[in-house]
Amino acid sequence: MRQRKLGRSDINVSELCLGSMTWGTQNDYTEASAQIDKAWEQGVNFIDTAELYPTTPLSAETQGDTEAIIGRYMKERECRDQFVIATKVGGPGVAHLRGGRNINSASITEALEGSLKRLQTTYVDLYQIHWPNRGHYHFRKNWNYKPEVSGRDQNDGEIIDILRALDRQIKAGKIRAVGLSNETAWGTASFLRLAEAHNLPRMVSIQNEYSLLCRWFDLDLAELALNEGLVLLSYSPLAAGILSGKYLNNTVPRGSRASIKPGLDGRLTEFTDPPVQAYAKIAAGHGMRTEQMALAFCLQRPFMGSVIIGATSLEQLDIALASHEIQLTKSVLEEIQKTYRRFPAPL
Numbered sequence: 001m002r003q004r005k006l007g008r009s010d011i012n013v014s015e016l017c018l019g020s021m022t023w024g025t026q027n028d029y030t031e032a033s034a035q036i037d038k039a040w041e042q043g044v045n046f047i048d049t050a051e052l053y054p055t056t057p058l059s060a061e062t063q064g065d066t067e068a069i070i071g072r073y074m075k076e077r078e079c080r081d082q083f084v085i086a087t088k089v090g091g092p093g094v095a096h097l098r099g100g101r102n103i104n105s106a107s108i109t110e111a112l113e114g115s116l117k118r119l120q121t122t123y124v125d126l127y128q129i130h131w132p133n134r135g136h137y138h139f140r141k142n143w144n145y146k147p148e149v150s151g152r153d154q155n156d157g158e159i160i161d162i163l164r165a166l167d168r169q170i171k172a173g174k175i176r177a178v179g180l181s182n183e184t185a186w187g188t189a190s191f192l193r194l195a196e197a198h199n200l201p202r203m204v205s206i207q208n209e210y211s212l213l214c215r216w217f218d219l220d221l222a223e224l225a226l227n228e229g230l231v232l233l234s235y236s237p238l239a240a241g242i243l244s245g246k247y248l249n250n251t252v253p254r255g256s257r258a259s260i261k262p263g264l265d266g267r268l269t270e271f272t273d274p275p276v277q278a279y280a281k282i283a284a285g286h287g288m289r290t291e292q293m294a295l296a297f298c299l300q301r302p303f304m305g306s307v308i309i310g311a312t313s314l315e316q317l318d319i320a321l322a323s324h325e326i327q328l329t330k331s332v333l334e335e336i337q338k339t340y341r342r343f344p345a346p347l
Contacts, residue, residue, distance in 0.1 A: 001014050001015060001016065001042060001043030001044065001324050002014075002015050002324070003015065003045070004231070004304075004305055004306065005231075005305075006084075006126065006177060006204050006205060006231065006305060006306075007177070007179075007203070007204025007205050007229055007230055007231050007305065008202065008204055008229045009176070009177040009204045011084060011125055011126070011176060011177055011204075012045075012084075013045065013046040013084050013305065013306050014043055014044045014045045014046050014306065015299055015304075015306055015307065015324055016039075016044055016046075016295075016299075016306065016307055016308075016309055016320070016321065016323070016324055017044070017046040017047065017048050017086075017233060017306040017307065017308045017309070018035065018036065018039045018044050018046065018047045018048070018308075018309065018310075019048050019235065019308040019309060019310035020032070020047060020048060020049045020053060020054075020066050020069075020070065020310075021049075021050070021053045021054055021055045021056060021066060021310065022054060022056050022257075022310060022311075022312050023035075023053070023054060023065070023066045023069045023070075024053065024054040024062050024065030024066045024068075024069060025054040025056050025057065025062055025065075025260075026054070026056050026255075026257075026260070026312045027312055029069050029072065029073075031312075032069050032070075032073070033069075033073050034314060035311060035314065035317055036070075036073055038314060038317055038318070038321070039317065039321065040082070040083075042321045044321070045082065045083055045084055046083070046084045046086070046306055047070060047083055047084070047085055047086070048086045048087075048207070048233065048235075048308050049066050049067050049070055049085070049086065049087045049088075050066070050067075050087055050088035050090065050128075050130055051063070051064060051067065051087060051088065051089060051090055051097070051111050051114060051115050051118075052088070052090045052094065052097065052130065053065070053066035053067070054066050056257055056260050056261060057260055057261060058094075059096075060095075060096035063096055063097070064114065064118050067087060067115055067118035067119050068118045068119075070085065070119055071118050071119040071120035071121065072120070074119070074120065074121065075120045080121055084125040084126065085119065085121070085124050085125050085126070086124070086125060086126035086127075086128060086179070086233075087115050087119070087124050087126075087127065087128070088127070088128040088129070088130035088181060088207075089103055089107065089108055089111040089112065089115075089127070089128070089129060089130060090103075090111070090130045090131075091103040091107075091129070091130060091131055091132070091133055092133055093131075097111075098110065098111075102133040102158070103129060103130075103133055103162060104158070104161055104162065104165070105161050105162070105164065105165035108162065108165040108166065108169070109165065109169075112124075112127065112169055112174060112175070116174065122173070122174065123173055123174050123175065123176060124174070124175055124176070125176045125177065126176065126177050126178070126179055126204070126205065127166065127169070127175045127177075127178050127179070128178070128179040128180060128181045128205070128207055129162065129178075129179075129180050129181060129183075130181050130182065131181060131182040131183075132182070132183055132184075132187050133158055134148045134150060134155065134187070135147070135148050136182055136183070136184055136187070137184065137216075138182040138208065138209060139182075139265050139266065140265060140266030140267070140347065142216070147186075155190060156190065156194060159190055159191055159194050160194055160198060160200070163191070163194060163195055163198065163200035163201060164198075164200060166178050166200075166201050167200050167201050170201055177201075177204045177205075178201050178202075178203055178204065179203055179204055179205035179206060179207060179233070180203050180205070180206045180207070181206065181207035181208065182207070182208060182209075183206055183208065184221075185220040185221050185224050188203070188206055188221065188224055188230070189224060191203050192228055192230075203230060204229075204230065204231070205230060205231050205232070205233050205305055206221070206225065206230055206231075206232055206233070207232075207233040207234075207235055207308070208221070208232060208234070208235070209234070209235055209236045210232060210234035210235075210236075210237060210298060210301075211234070211236055211237045211238060211239045211243065211294060211298065212239070212243060212275070212279055212294050212297060212336065212340070213239040213242065213243065213267075213272065213275060213276075213343075213346050213347050214236070214239060214347045215340065215344075217232060217234075217303070218301075222301075222302075222303050225303040226302060226303050230303075231303065231304065231305025231306075232301070232303050232304050232305055233305050233306050233307075233308060234298050234304065234306075234307050234308060235308045236267075236308075237294060237295055237298045237307050237308065237309065238291055238294055238295070238309075238320075239264075239267055239272075239347065240257055240258075240264040240265070240267050240268075241256065241257055241258070241264075242264065242267060242268060242272055242276060243276060243279065243290055243291060243294045244290065244291050245276055245277075245280055245290055247268055247272070248273055248276060248277070249273065255312075257312075266347075267347050269346075269347075271343075271346040271347075272346050272347070274343060274346075275339065275342070275343035275346045276290075278339045278342070278343065279293070279294065279336070279339060282332065282335045282336060282339065285335075286329075286332055288326065289319060291319055291320065291323070292319065292320075292322060292323040292326055293326070293328065293332070293336075295307055295309065295320060295323035295324075295326075296323050296324075296326040296327070296328050297328060297333075297336060299323065299324060300327075300328055300333075309321070309323075
C-alpha cells in the first residue's frame with residue numbers, strides 16, 4: 001500500500017487509515033485485534049482513535065475503551081513502533097469529558113495523560129483537537145449554522161493557550177505532530193497564523209468528514225490545505241455506511257450502526273437514496289462495488305492524506321482495503337461529477 005507524508009511532518013502514513021470507534025461496543029478485543037492484523041498485513045500502519053471512543057453508542061461507561069483495546073494489542077504483540085497512532089482530545093458538549101468544559105492547556109494535559117495510560121505508550125504520533133471550542137457546522141449543524149462572533153482576541157487567546165500546551169507536550173516527547181478535526185477554514189487559518197507568529201507547533205492535518213455525499217471540503221478548506229501543506233484525514237468516507245446501499249428503501253439491518261444510532265447523526269434521510277442509487281449505477285457500469293468506488297474517489301483527491309476506513313466485520317474490512325488498488329478513469333470521474341451536480345448536498 002502506498003504511503004503519504006503527514007502534512008509537513010516527517011511521518012509517513014498509509015493512504016488508508018484504520019478507524020476504531022466501534023471497538024469496545026460493536027467489536028470486542030478479539031474482533032478488533034483481527035481487524036488490526038488484517039489491516040497490517042495489507043500495509044496499513046495508521047490507526048485513528050480518540051479519548052471519546054467508542055461512539056456506537058456513546059456513553060460514560062465505555063469512554064476510553066477503544067484506546068485501551070489498542071494499548072493492549074500493542075503491548076501483547078510488542079509492536080508499538082510499527083504503527084502511527086492518532087488520537088484526539090474532546091471538548092465542550094460531552095458532559096462525561098471533564099464536565100463538558102472547553103479544550104485548554106489543563107484539559108490537554110489531563111486528556112493526554114489518560115490516553116497515554118490507556119494506549120500503554122509514552123507518546124502518540126498525531127494528537128488532534130477533536131472539535132473547536134466555538135460553534136461549527138459539522139454533524140449536520142450546517143443547515144442552521146450561525147458563525148459566532150466572539151472576537152478575534154478571545155479566539156486568538158484560546159488558540160495560543162492550546163498551542164503552548166501542545167508545544168510543552170511535544171518538547172516532553174509525548175506528541176510527535178498535531179492536527180485539527182471538525183474545523184472550519186477560518187479556524188484552521190487561525191491556528192496556522194498564530195503558530196507561525198509565536199513559533200508554536202504547526203498543524204499538519206485536519207480530520208473532517210468527506211465522501212461522495214459530503215464534499216464541503218472541496219471548497220475553501222481544499223484551497224487552504226493545498227496552499228498550506230495541510231492534509232485531509234477523511235472520516236466517514238462511506239457516509240457511515242450509507243454508500244454501501246444497505247440502508248436503501250428504509251432498510252436498517254440488524255446490528256448495523258443505524259440500528260444503534262437511528263438516523264446516523266442526521267445523515268440518513270429521505271434525500272440519501274437517490275444519490276446512492278445513482279452512484280451504485282456508475283460503479284456497476286464499470287464493474288466495481290459502490291463502496292470501493294467511493295473510497296477510490298477519496299484517495300484520488302489532491303488534498304488527501306489518508307482515508308479513514310471503519311468496519312465491524314472482516315468481510316467489510318476486506319472490501320475497504322481493496323479500494324487502494326483501484327484507479328478511477330477520467331470517464332468514471334466525469335460521471336461522478338455529473339451525479340454530484342444533481343445531488344450536491346444530500347446530507
